[in-house]
Amino acid sequence: MLPDSFISSMRTQLGSETDAFLKALEEEPQVSIRTNTKTAIDTHSLTPVPWHPHGYYLDSRPSFTLDPLFHAGCYYVQEASSMFLYQILQQYVKKDSVILDLCAAPGGKSTLISEYIGEDGLLVSNEVVRQRAFILSENIQKWGNENTVVTYNQPKDIAERLPGSFDCVLVDAPCSGEGMFRKDPQSIEEWSGQNVKMCAERQRDILRCAWKTLHCGGVLIYSTCTYNACEDEENAQWIIRELGGELLPVAYGKTWGIKETTGLHFYPHRTKGEGFYIVAFRKNYTETSKSPFISKKDKERKPKEPTAFQKQAAEWLIAPERWSIVEDDRFLQACPLRYEQQVQILHKLLICISAGFGVGEVRGRNLFPQHSLAMAKHFRKDALPSAELSLQQALSYLRCESLSIPDIPTGAVCMTYKGEPIGFVKNIGSHCNNLYPKEWRIRKQIDC
The missing domain is CATH 3.40.50.150 (Vaccinia Virus protein VP39)
Known part of the structure; x- marks a missing residue:
């Protein structure tokens, strides 16, 4: 009332x-x-x-x-x-x-x-x-x-x-x-x-x-x-x-x-x-304080030679020349190249939860795609093998359940539903390890 x-x-x-x-x-x-x-x-x-x-x-x-x-x-x-x-x-x-x-x-x-x-x-x-x-x-x-x-x-x-x-x-x-x-x-x-x-x-x-x-x-x-x-x-x-x-x-x-x-x-x-x-x-009056952000017209910088993992990650992206791919510990993150220095400043001055999108994670000698790559608009979908899922399979995947999908290559495979990427699995032959983020999983009971 x-x-x-x-x-x-x-x-x-x-x-x-x-x-x-x-x-x-x-x-x-x-x-x-x-x-x-x-x-x-x-x-x-x-x-x-x-x-x-x-x-x-x-x-x-x-x-x-x-x-x-x-x-x-x-x-x-x-x-x-x-x-x-x-x-x-x-x-x-x-x-x-x-x-x-x-x-x-x-x-x-x-x-x-x-x-x-x-x-x-x-x-x-x-x-x-x-x-x-x-x-x-x-x-x-x-x-x-x-x-x-x-x-x-x-x-x-x-x-x-x-x-x-x-x-x-x-x-x-x-x-x-x-x-x-x-x-x-x-x-x-x-x-x-x-x-x-x-x-x-x-x-x-x-x-x-x-x-x-x-x-x-x-x-x-x-x-x-x-x-x-x-x-x-x-x-x-x-x-x-x-x-x-x-x-x-x-x-x-x-x-x-x-x-x-x-x-x-x-x-x-x-x-x-x-x-x-x-x-x-x-806001019309003159600002007295100076922004720590540099001009969008950045000074030219000598690019560093990319690592092998950075080169591999770039192959997964549409228009890789637009992205700055940073390798931090075992994770590779991509952000717009034109705002690379602003993003670096934000990391120094603020508590950042995420920036741009995660491209890959180094596991041993291999680079595996991160989930956010599947969601990214600049993910090159033909760069990795994919498998189309039914509704029941897709919901099982989103519940972080293990999947058995025949006739797909070993390694990282992109799961799709109605042609849209929903995440990755790692096919080890006998079954697929589900790489969907556990904290995002569907918890609701499903009757399929």
């Missing part, structure tokens, strides 16, 4: 629309996905999300856990309203930008940003809670874009160590979660007016840090999944008043049902999606 004080505040906010809003909260939430450009998902029967070119509504919620294509990163289950971030990126952020997603887990907006910037930009995707940072890293790796560094740091530490370093910063702030009421009844029980005020204060602390990391001319995007003015419009006005942010106008379709205030509101009785608020600002 909704708190009386929440209903009262919504009546003040929405007036005559309140009853329609409250009725919408009693309806089933919308289910939506965003497809990955690394594959071709059949979407002809789906209804498009109007503000994102790869967003679609589903008629019902299937069991995503039991779809191998979900684990292959072919699509991301993302709330439709939050996909509007794409519109602001398209209007104000260049694709060769260095972007910080400061409160990134579980990764929906980070995967959207990484898709937008593609091979031209670099994304630092940060999470302050360690366990959530590993979930973030998993989702980033499954999505397969190699342009992302996942970090685990407090906002104040990033502000101190990387001042004036980013072209764009997204703060999708921890909030009171009013926009999730119909999806998550637990959020109703946790809601209170006092919690709203606490969230607003914490959001301002985060925003101060985010502002410091922006360089002059950079764009700050602030969003919440809540409705109240304390966390939304009042914080937006605070950014203008206290930080000197220039409010940026955002174009949107007039048929989309969005309500414009100081920022844009998504309400479930107006749009097909959950509650969401988003607003953008430009």
Whole structure:
């Protein structure tokens, strides 16, 4: 049951629309996905999300856990309203930008940003809670874009160590979660007016840090999944008043049902999606602190002669000349060559969970592919032997069960489902050792 004080505040906010809003909260939430450009998902029967070119509504919620294509990163289950971030990126952020997603887990907006910037930009995707940072890293790796560094740091530490370093910063702030009421009844029980005020204060602390990391001319995007003015419009006005942010106008379709205030509101009785608020600002004053990031136009460096394992790893990649392959202990990691020095700086200054993608692991005298290689968009699929699995076999693989697959060569073999890589096995003849990451395995009971 909704708190009386929440209903009262919504009546003040929405007036005559309140009853329609409250009725919408009693309806089933919308289910939506965003497809990955690394594959071709059949979407002809789906209804498009109007503000994102790869967003679609589903008629019902299937069991995503039991779809191998979900684990292959072919699509991301993302709330439709939050996909509007794409519109602001398209209007104000260049694709060769260095972007910080400061409160990134579980990764929906980070995967959207990484898709937008593609091979031209670099994304630092940060999470302050360690366990959530590993979930973030998993989702980033499954999505397969190699342009992302996942970090685990407090906002104040990033502000101190990387001042004036980013072209764009997204703060999708921890909030009171009013926009999730119909999806998550637990959020109703946790809601209170006092919690709203606490969230607003914490959001301002985060925003101060985010502002410091922006360089002059950079764009700050602030969003919440809540409705109240304390966390939304009042914080937006605070950014203008206290930080000197220039409010940026955002174009949107007039048929989309969005309500414009100081920022844009998504309400479930107006749009097909959950509650969401988003607003953008430009930082215009001159930055006094110098970014530790060097210019993107790096000085020419004499390349080192690659090791035998680095040469072998390069053969597994599309356009290997674009990648810097670093051999660290027994692991080989690849990151975009044009951002090699920035990635090195991030490793020195921040706690990095993952950077780019893992290509291989040295075991004795041999190099074996890492799981993230199978997910990567630049994995050259014909570089290693593969075996197509049935649905039952694919689910067994994703549960980290041992497999017996006839007529495949010994050594590393890529497992595919409907032509999409889902990971590797090591065929030793009598059976296949399952190389799927155990911490990612399906734990749900499966009836096939």
